[in-house]
Structure formats: C-alpha cells, structure tokens
Amino acid sequence: xxxxxxxxxxxxxxxxxxxxxxLQRMNYTFRMLIIKVDGKLVKKNExxxxxxxxxxxxxxxxxxxxG
Amino acid sequence: xxxSEMKSKHKLLKDYSYELGEIEKxxxxxxxxxxxxxxxxKEKPVxxxxxxxxxxxxxxxxxxxxxxxxxxxKWDDLENEIIISPGPIGGITQYAGAGKSLVVSLxxxxxxxxxxxxxxxxxxxxxxxxxxxxEIQGKAEKDVIVIIDGKEGVIRIEEAPEEAVDxxxxxxQLTDMYAESDNKKNLISVVSAGVAAENSNIGVLNFSFYDxxxxxxxxxxxxxxxxxxxxxxxxxxxxxxxxxxxxxxxxHVVDIEAIKECGARFNKEMRELDDDQCRMRxxxxxxLVEIMDDYxxxxxxxxxxxxxxxxxxxxxxxxRSKFTQGVFDGCWIGCTMACAxxxxxFELKTGPYKGDKVIVDGPEYETVGGVGSNCGxxxxxxxxEANFYCDTYGIDTISFxxxxxxxxxxxxxxxxxxEITGGLELTFGNADAAIELMxxxxxxEGFGVIAGLGIRKMKAYFAKEIGADINFxxxxxxxxxxxxxxxxxxxxSLAQQGGYAMTNKGPQHDEAWLIFMDMVNKQIPTFEDKAxxxxxxxxxxxxxxxxxxxxxxxxxxxxxxxxxxxEPGKVPEHVQNxxxxxxxxxxxxxxxxxxxxxxxxxxxxxxxFNIRRGYGxxxxxxxxxxxxxxxxxxxxxxxxxxxDKQLLENIKVNPxxxxxxxxVAILREYKEDMYEQLLDxxxxxxxxxxxxxxxxxxxxxxxxxLPEVLEIVESLQ
Numbered sequence: 001x002x003x004x005x006x007x008x009x010x011x012x013x014x015x016x017x018x019x020x021x022x023l024q025r026m027n028y029t030f031r032m033l034i035i036k037v038d039g040k041l042v043k044k045n046e047x048x049x050x051x052x053x054x055x056x057x058x059x060x061x062x063x064x065x066x067g
Numbered sequence: 068x069x070x071s072e073m074k075s076k077h078k079l080l081k082d083y084s085y086e087l088g089e090i091e092k093x094x095x096x097x098x099x100x101x102x103x104x105x106x107x108x109k110e111k112p113v114x115x116x117x118x119x120x121x122x123x124x125x126x127x128x129x130x131x132x133x134x135x136x137x138x139x140x141k142w143d144d145l146e147n148e149i150i151i152s153p154g155p156i157g158g159i160t161q162y163a164g165a166g167k168s169l170v171v172s173l174x175x176x177x178x179x180x181x182x183x184x185x186x187x188x189x190x191x192x193x194x195x196x197x198x199x200x201x202e203i204q205g206k207a208e209k210d211v212i213v214i215i216d217g218k219e220g221v222i223r224i225e226e227a228p229e230e231a232v233d234x235x236x237x238x239x240q241l242t243d244m245y246a247e248s249d250n251k252k253n254l255i256s257v258v259s260a261g262v263a264a265e266n267s268n269i270g271v272l273n274f275s276f277y278d279x280x281x282x283x284x285x286x287x288x289x290x291x292x293x294x295x296x297x298x299x300x301x302x303x304x305x306x307x308x309x310x311x312x313x314x315x316x317x318x319h320v321v322d323i324e325a326i327k328e329c330g331a332r333f334n335k336e337m338r339e340l341d342d343d344q345c346r347m348r349x350x351x352x353x354x355l356v357e358i359m360d361d362y363x364x365x366x367x368x369x370x371x372x373x374x375x376x377x378x379x380x381x382x383x384x385x386x387r388s389k390f391t392q393g394v395f396d397g398c399w400i401g402c403t404m405a406c407a408x409x410x411x412x413f414e415l416k417t418g419p420y421k422g423d424k425v426i427v428d429g430p431e432y433e434t435v436g437g438v439g440s441n442c443g444x445x446x447x448x449x450x451x452e453a454n455f456y457c458d459t460y461g462i463d464t465i466s467f468x469x470x471x472x473x474x475x476x477x478x479x480x481x482x483x484x485x486e487i488t489g490g491l492e493l494t495f496g497n498a499d500a501a502i503e504l505m506x507x508x509x510x511x512e513g514f515g516v517i518a519g520l521g522i523r524k525m526k527a528y529f530a531k532e533i534g535a536d537i538n539f540x541x542x543x544x545x546x547x548x549x550x551x552x553x554x555x556x557x558x559x560s561l562a563q564q565g566g567y568a569m570t571n572k573g574p575q576h577d578e579a580w581l582i583f584m585d586m587v588n589k590q591i592p593t594f595e596d597k598a599x600x601x602x603x604x605x606x607x608x609x610x611x612x613x614x615x616x617x618x619x620x621x622x623x624x625x626x627x628x629x630x631x632x633x634e635p636g637k638v639p640e641h642v643q644n645x646x647x648x649x650x651x652x653x654x655x656x657x658x659x660x661x662x663x664x665x666x667x668x669x670x671x672x673x674x675x676f677n678i679r680r681g682y683g684x685x686x687x688x689x690x691x692x693x694x695x696x697x698x699x700x701x702x703x704x705x706x707x708x709x710x711d712k713q714l715l716e717n718i719k720v721n722p723x724x725x726x727x728x729x730x731v732a733i734l735r736e737y738k739e740d741m742y743e744q745l746l747d748x749x750x751x752x753x754x755x756x757x758x759x760x761x762x763x764x765x766x767x768x769x770x771x772x773l774p775e776v777l778e779i780v781e782s783l784q
Contacts (some may be wrong), residue, residue, distance in 0.1 A: 008589045029361045030583070032344055036628040041630060044343075061590070062583035063629075064622050065345055065355065065637060 003052035013054045019047035020056060034061040068229055070243050078226040080211065081106035087220045088197045091654040093155030093318050098131065099198040099222065100592060103301055104145055104205030108222050114197050120771065124154030125182045125612040126669040127200045131678060133775070135204060138679050142175040142293070143300050145205050147705055149272075151306075152200035153190030155630040156652050157615020159318055159424045162644070164617030166191050166399020174292040174572075175268040176521045177549035181292025181572050186398030186407065186604060186614055187285075188256035191615075192217060192308035195317050207302035212241070218254075218311040226470040227304050232291075234259045235425060238284045241307050242277055252277040254313070254349070257284075258306040260295035261279075261461025264464075266511035267519025269466040269551075270295025273458060278303065280394050283426050287398050288405065291575050292464040292550060293521075299308070299461070313400055316622025322651040324431070329644040330401070336576040336624050337403045345623045346383070348396070351408040352432040352619075353386040364556045364582060366441040367471035369695050370545055371702050372392030373556040377445035381435055385447050390425045402621050407475045410451050418456060418506050430454040432680035436554030437468020442475055443495030453502060460509045462519075466573075467508075470522050471501050473544050482535045489513040507633040523545040542698045547690055548573040549684070557694050560586040562597040565745050569601065571673045571683075577618065578605040584636060587684035594748035601745075602752045607637075609666035614649065621645075668771040671754075671761045678760060685746060693755070694740045699729045703734075712735055756784060 002013040006026055019035055019042055022028075035042045036059045039059070042050050052058060079672025088095060096113045113127075121130045128150040137560045150171045168190030176180035193201055203213065206597040207224075208358045210232075214223040238257040246252040248300050254601075257275040264270025279482045289295075314321055341347055346354045356378070359365035363373035376642045379385075398407040410427040430450050438453040441443065457464045471493070475481045478493040485492060489507075491500045491514055507515025517525060522544040529535040545552040550573025557563040562584075566579030575783040581600050591597045611618045618644040626640045633639070642659055650656055657665070677683030695702040698709075703710055704727060714730060722730055750757060754765025760783040766772045 027361055030358050032625060034635050034720075043630075045608060059588070061588050061623060061635065063638075064583060066581055 003053065004052055004056045004058060005056045007060055013052070017052050019050050019052075022052065023047075023060070026060070028060055030065075032063040032065060034039050034063065035059065036061075043065070070240060072135045073227075073229040073240065074244055076227075076641070076743050077423070080224040081108060083108035083222040085110060085197065085220050085222070087217065090194060090318050092321055092654050094123070095197050095199050096196060097198060097572070098127070098202060099215070100201040100204070101222070101224065103207040103211065103224065103303070106224055108224070111202075120668055120773065121672070122155065122613040122665050122669065123199060124157070124169040124615050125171060126672075127152040128169055128182065129673055131200060131202050132171055132173070133672075133676055135202070136173065138681070139693045140173060142173045142178065142297055144513060147173045147297060148202050148204045149294060149297055149301070150188065150202045151193060153194050154613055156195045156648060158191035158338040159311070159320065159326060159648075159652065160315055160399075161323065161326045161401060162648055163330070163333055163402040163620040164399070164405045165615060166616050167611070167617050168193070168289070169612050169615070170272060170289040170294050172294045172297045174294070174549070175296045176523070177306035177573055179548065179572070179680055179682050180266060180673060181294060181550075182612060183266075183289035183291045183294060184577070185272065185274045185289035185615065186276075186287040187401065188253070188310075189258055189274045189306075189308050191399065192254075192256050192310040192582065195310045196308060198506070201306070203301065203306075206300065208300050210302050210304045211332075212305045212307060214245070214307045214309070215301065215645055216309045218309050230304060232265075232304060233459040234286055234461060235284075235455075238273065238275040238286060242284050243309055243682075245309055245539060252278055254310040256308045258298075259304065259461070260298045261459050261509070263460035263462045263505070263509040263519070264295035265299040265587045266516060267508050268293045268296050268521045268524070269470070269519060269715065270297070270299060270461050271458075271463045273461065276398060281411065281703060285398070285407065285409065285426070286428050286458050288463070290465060291570060293463075295461040299666045307417055310333060316333030318652060320652045321654040325651040326648050329647055333620065333644065334403045336626055338675065340627060341624055342345070342576040344625065346387075347404050347619070347623050349405040349584070350383045350387050350390070350393060351396075351406040353408070353435055353575045355429060355432040356386070357382045359432075359555070360707050362582075362587065363559070364441060366472070366554050368438055368443045369441060369476040370556055371476070371699070372705055372727050374556075375445065379443040381439055381447055381450065386435075389447065389451065390464070402617070402620075403634075404617075404623065406619060406623075409471070410686065412488060413451055413455065415455065416448075416452060417502050420459075423684075425455055425640060427451050427455045428458060433554050434464040434468070435463045438470075438471070438501070441468050441472040441554060442501055442679070443578040444498045444501065446498055448638060449498040449502065456502070456505055456509070460505070462508065465553050466521065467550040468554070469502060469503065469545050470518055470525070472526070472630070473522050474504075474518060476543055477535075479538075482529060482537075482540075482600065487514070487533065520767065521549065522551055523549040539698075544693045545691055545693055546573070547694075548687055550574060553696065555580070555582060557582065558696055561741055561745055562591055562600055563748055564690055564695055564742055565601045566604075567596065567694060568686045569746070569749055571670065571677060572604070573680055574694075578608055580604075594744055595752075597673055597745060601749045603663070606663045606666040606670060609670050610662055613665060614647070640667045664769055669771045671766060671769065671771050674755075674761055675761075675776050675779050678783070683759065685750075685757070688744065688759060692735060695742060696734055697731055700731065703727050757782065759784065
C-alpha cells in the first residue's frame with residue numbers, strides 16, 4: 001500500500017491525490033492554512049492542481065484564530 | 068417615570084472640578100481616584116516608573132491594586148478596587164481594535180487578581196476626559212452613579228434610586244439622560260452590571276457604545292472573574308463617561324502618518340481577505356463553531372465530548388442569517404474587523420422581559436459553546452435568549468455555561484436531584500431548566516443562588532452538604548484557580564492544558580491558544596517546544612492588555628503573503644505594525660524583543676501578586692483531570708480507538724484484555740505525569756523555580772526587581 005504523511009499521520013495514497021482531496025480526507029475544514037508538500041509552499045489557488053506523489057510529506061499548518 | 072423625573076431624584080454626594088488638560092503621546096499622566104466610602108475624589112500622577120515598568124492598561128491596574136490592598140484583602144472589603152485603564156494606544160482611531168479597556172479587581176471567584184478586557188467607548192472616553200486609569204475604592208451606602216464629565220471637567224457621585232439595574236435598560240436611560248441631543252448619544256458610555264451580579268459571583272461589567280445606525284445602545288462585556296459582582300457590592304449602579312467629541316488625534320501621537328499607513332494596509336486585508344479567511348465581518352467569532360466541532364474541540368456535555376450530531380443547528384451559517392448584515396459592527400471607531408455582531412428585534416420568550424423585542428449583542432463563539440453545546444443545547448434561539456439575559460442581568464456567559472454544564476453532569480450522575488435543585492430537571496439539553504436557573508440567579512432565589520457561587524464553591528458545598536465525592540467533583544468541575552474554563556476541549560493538547568491552567572488569572576484562552584499548533588500541526592512536539600510556546604504567546608498576548616488593544620486583528624485576518632514568512636504563526640507583519648504604532652504613539656523606540664519584555668515585567672508582577680496573596684505556586688496551576696483526559700468509562704469508550712492507541716504507542720501498554728476502568732487509570736497516570744513535566748519545562752523557560760516562583764535573577768534580567776516584588780519572592784527561591 002502506498003502512503004503519504006500528513007502532519008506526521010500516515011494515510012493511504014490514491015491516484016490523482018490533490019490538496020483538496022487530502023484536506024477532505026483529514027477533515028481539515030479550517031480556512032487559514034499554510035500547506036507545504038516536501039517543504040514547498042502550495043498556494044491556495046494551486047490546491048486543485050497540486051498532485052502529490054506516494055511518500056510525500058505534507059504539512060498542513062493551521063494558524064490561530066479566535067479571542 | 069421619565070428621564071427628567073429620574074434625574075430629579077438624584078442626590079449629589081460630591082462633585083469635583085478639574086483641569087481637562089491634554090493627552091500627550093498616548094498618556095494623560097494622571098489617574099482618577101474615587102472612594103465611595105467617604106466620597107473622596109482626587110487626581111494622582113502617573114510616575115515615570117509606572118510607565119517604564121507597567122506601561123498602562125492592565126499594568127496600571129495591577130500596580131494601583133497592589134498599592135491599594137493588603138495581602139489578605141478580600142473581594143468585598145472596602146480596600147478592593149475596580150480599576151479601568153485603556154492603555155497608551157487606546158483611543159486611536161486609525162488602526163483596528165484600539166478601543167479596549169482593561170479592568171482589574173480582586174475576584175470573588177478566585178480570591179486573586181482578575182483582569183478582563185472589553186470593548187465599548189468607555190476606555191477612550193476616560194482618557195479623553197483626562198485620565199489614564201479610573202480607580203474606585205470603598206462602598207456607597209445607597210446605589211450611586213459616578214459621572215466623569217470630560218466635557219465640563221467635573222466628576223460627580225450621585226445617588227440614583229430610580230434607574231433600572233439591568234443593563235439593557237439602564238445603559239439606555241443614562242445615555243438619554245446625559246446626551247446633549249440624540250445626535251450626540253455616541254459621546255456617552257456607561258459601565259453597568261445587572262441584578263444577577265448582585266446575587267452571584269459571576270457578575271460582568273457591561274460597557275456601552277451607541278450605535279448610530281441602529282439608534283440603539285450596545286453592550287460589550289468585561290466578562291471574566293466576577294467584576295460585576297464587585298461593582299454591585301460597592302453599590303455602584305453605573306459609571307458614566309461623557310466625551311466632548313471624538314477627535315482623530317486626541318492622543319496627540321508623535322507620528323500619526325505611520326499609524327495611518329499601518330491602518331490602511333490592515334483595512335485592505337480586511338476588505339480583500341476576510342471573506343475567504345475568518346468572515347469576522349459577517350459572523351464574528353461564531354465562525355469557529357463548526358470548525359471546533361470538526362476538530363473534536365467543541366465542548367459538549369461538560370467537556371466530555373468534542374463534537375455533536377446536531378451541530379448544524381448552531382452552525383456559523385445559522386448565526387450569519389440571524390445577525391443583521393450590512394451595518395458597521397465595530398465596538399470602537401475605526402475598527403474594520405467589525406466583529407461585534409448583533410441580532411436585532413429578537414422577541415424574548417421568558418423572564419421579566421418576555422414579549423419584548425430586543426437587540427442582542429452576539430452570540431460570540433464562547434457563548435455558543437458555553438450556554439449551548441457544553442450544556443447539550445443545540446437551539447439557536449435559546450442561545451440568543453440566554454445571551455441576552457446573561458448580558459442584561461450582568462453575568463458571564465462563559466462561567467454560566469461551564470457551571471451549568473457541571474450541574475447537568477452532577478444531575479445525570481445522581482449527585483444532585485430535583486429535591487436539591489428545587490424542581491429543576493438539569494439534564495443535558497434541557498434549555499427550559501437552564502434559563503430558569505438563570506432567572507433564579509437574577510432573583511436571588513432557589514438553586515440559582517447555589518449555582519451563582521461558581522464551580523469551586525459548589526464543589527465544596529455539595530461535598531459538605533450532601534456528601535458528594537469530592538474527588539469526582541474535582542475531576543469533572545472545569546475550574547482552575549476558581550475560574551470556570553472557557554470553551555475549548557484541551558484533552559489532546561498538552562500545551563493547551565498549560566495554556567489554560569498555567570495562566571495567572573485562571574483558564575481563559577486569551578493567554579495562549581495552542582491547540583492547532585500542538586495537536587493538529589504537531590509543530591511543538593517536545594516539552595521544550597511547548598514551553599517556548601507557553602512563554603512567547605502568553606507574553607505576546609499580555610501586551611494587548613497593556614495597550615488598550617484588541618487581540619483579534621492580530622490573527623483573525625492574515626496578510627496575503629503571511630505564508631511566505633519565517634514564522635507565519637506569529638503573523639510577523641502585524642507584530643511589526645504594533646511595534647510601529649507603539650513607537651508612533653509614544654515616541655519611544657521599542658522593537659519586538661522589548662515588546663515581550665514589557666509584557667514579561669507585568670506578567671511576573673501579576674504572578675508575584677498572586678504569591679503575595681497566598682497563591683501563585685505550582686499547586687495552584689493544577690488542572691481538573693477532565694481537561695487532560697477521560698474521567699469516566701463512557702468518555703474513554705467514546706474515543707476508544709484514540710486512547711487505546713495512546714496506551715500502546717505512548718505508554719507501551721497493550722490495551723487488550725484490560726477493562727476500561729483499568730485503561731482509564733493507566734492513561735490518567737501517564738497524562739498527569741506529562742503535565743508535571745510540562746510544568747517543569749515551562750517554569751524553567753519563564754525563569755521561575757520548580758515551585759513556580761519568579762527567580763530573583765530573572766526579575767533582575769527583565770528589569771522587574773522592584774523592592775516590593777523581591778520582598779515577596781526572596782524567601783521562596
């Protein structure tokens with residue numbers, strides 16, 4: 001089984017796995033995110049087009065919010 | 068009775084004329100002292116030492132309260148004070164969130180210092196009237212109002228027998244009474260509490276501002292720690308500030324263009340990015356409700372769980388539809404974040420104002436979590452109704468929510484019953500019982516009086532009077548230092564456990580909110596990493612309270628290029644804005660390191676203040692186990708996969724074959740040990756001893772080695 005790592009959690013990889021798919025899989029619904037794939041920043045308008053490879057290390061950094 | 072008749076019943080107890088003066092570089096350089104026992108009114112100078120060491124806002128409050136009280140002064144003693152201070156940046160109108168007041172007092176809940184920040188126009192108007200802080204000591208014999216007339220240069224203490232006590236009526240009466248004309252109502256701000264503040268320990272202060280568009284008086288709350296209770300104990304019905312005008316440069320800053328430039332950049336971010344980020348202008352902090360639910364962080368049924376199937380009933384889209392859209396909702400001039408959302412024309416279904424159509428300020432996220440999900444109530448209209456009554460009765464939605472959730476768990480566990488509650492069936496989800504509990508609190512009747520004691524005192528009461536198991540109550544009663552927890556589940560974030568229980572005043576999230584950074588991002592895996600975060604963020608966030616600033620514009624919108632910076636979690640561009648603004652107001656030249664130092668001095672002073680009063684040590688930073696892990700079998704089994712995994716991977720214990728009771732015990736021992744290790748790491752980073760006492764060497768390093776501070780800590784090194 002091919003996998004990727006998202007915030008140190010190992011999950012199954014799938015064909016055409018883009019950032020939006022990852023966010024949905026992880027149930028990451030917060031909107032203020034900084035995403036890096038293997039250390040490279042992915043901008044919001046690139047979420048759909050950024051396809052991750054097996055073994056990728058994805059960091060989804062949630063910023064802070066609230067009072 | 069009409070307004071003029073009410074006013075005619077006032078009896079002047081004292082008036083005091085003073086020179087109005089000018090604000091210079093953010094300071095008026097004097098404070099106002101009012102003693103209600105002997106009606107003394109005087110001006111006190113702000114010394115250079117006060118500015119250097121305490122800066123303003125909360126810092127001034129702590130300094131004045133330290134000087135005014137003894138180590139054994141109680142909250143209801145004559146010596147206790149209520150101090151309100153806006154800070155040097157407070158009152159500017161060119162950058163968002165610059166109208167905050169910081170209120171400091173000895174708390175009836177915690178017996179230590181409480182500080183609470185609040186919007187509304189009072190703080191800026193106090194400064195415009197010529198004072199960097201208002202200090203009220205003593206008690207009146209009969210209900211009084213204190214009037215600070217910044218138009219005429221007069222302070223008055225007047226008996227006021229006829230006005231209402233509940234804030235939504237009182238604030239309107241006094242606004243009408245003291246405004247020169249309808250079109251100048253925005254130059255009046257009223258501080259008040261309400262009838263439940265008289266009968267409970269969880270009283271709030273309501274700070275008003277007049278909403279010209281709606282033609283309504285609005286209320287913002289200094290919510291935490293029972294300062295409204297102190298207000299009513301002093302027989303203060305209200306404090307009124309009158310401004311002559313709102314001038315763009317009333318602070319007489321050194322470099323207004325620098326502030327404008329920061330403000331223009333920020334305002335552009337709000338215009339262009341808010342809709343895709345936090346939606347503060349449309350939903351306020353209520354945008355967080357379903358997000359917290361998604362991450363298992365929304366307190367549900369007394370913090371037992373973190374999400375609920377009925378979340379859609381209190382989803383942010385519900386609040387968006389209830390809030391009036393398209394009107395400016397800033398609680399101070401120039402705040403483009405404008406998150407002070409309101410429900411207009413809400414028809415009340417219960418209580419003394421049943422049938423009235425009212426404006427309700429909020430609900431904010433904390434209120435939705437507190438009186439809603441944490442009590443198992445997923446009914447938006449109930450939440451709005453409870454929000455309204457908490458505000459006008461003068462009680463804290465956070466404490467009321469958390470203590471009601473505690474009572475509901477006690478009820479369902481059979482610790483209390485209908486006989487004890489006087490017929491209230493306090494089961495999770497019973498909105499009718501919850502609102503009746505609140506009305507009882509307001510009337511000073513029945514079980515509402517017991518509830519109004521707050522969780523810490525209720526625990527002792529139940530143990531003593533009905534033989535309840537104090538250990539279980541300590542596990543599920545979500546308080547630390549006597550203050551009720553605010554509304555985030557911290558079980559899976561060790562750093563947030565510290566962010567709550569290692570606070571100076573008790574578990575309020577305004578010192579540190581580290582759950583995403585710790586639990587989701589896994590950015591701070593080691594004790595040292597967590598300790599660094601529990602040093603930096605509490606110090607950084609303390610700074611807002613020294614200045615008269617709101618924290619929300621710091622990180623509830625991020626610049627478009629924030630992701631490309633070295634430390635996006637700190638929002639470097641906004642930090643630099645604050646450094647620039649402070650320097651532009653005061654003419655000083657601090658940098659972001661000195662910003663932290665300014666806070667550290669005050670933070671360590673507050674810790675020492677607690678120690679002086681017999682608190683502030685390691686044992687006082689203990690947390691209820693519910694904040695760290697599952698207390699009950701039901702809780703464990705609701706997240707069995709997660710907890711079994713923790714046993715296997717973190718503790719190297721195979722869960723197979725073990726009963727849930729055994730697993731709860733093993734996990735608990737581990738989590739409690741982790742918290743002790745966190746305490747060690749954080750104390751070390753903060754320059755404290757293992758017992759949580761600031762080290763003298765550290766106090767010298769940060770320049771807070773004042774003789775009175777050293778005298779307290781030196782025998783505890």
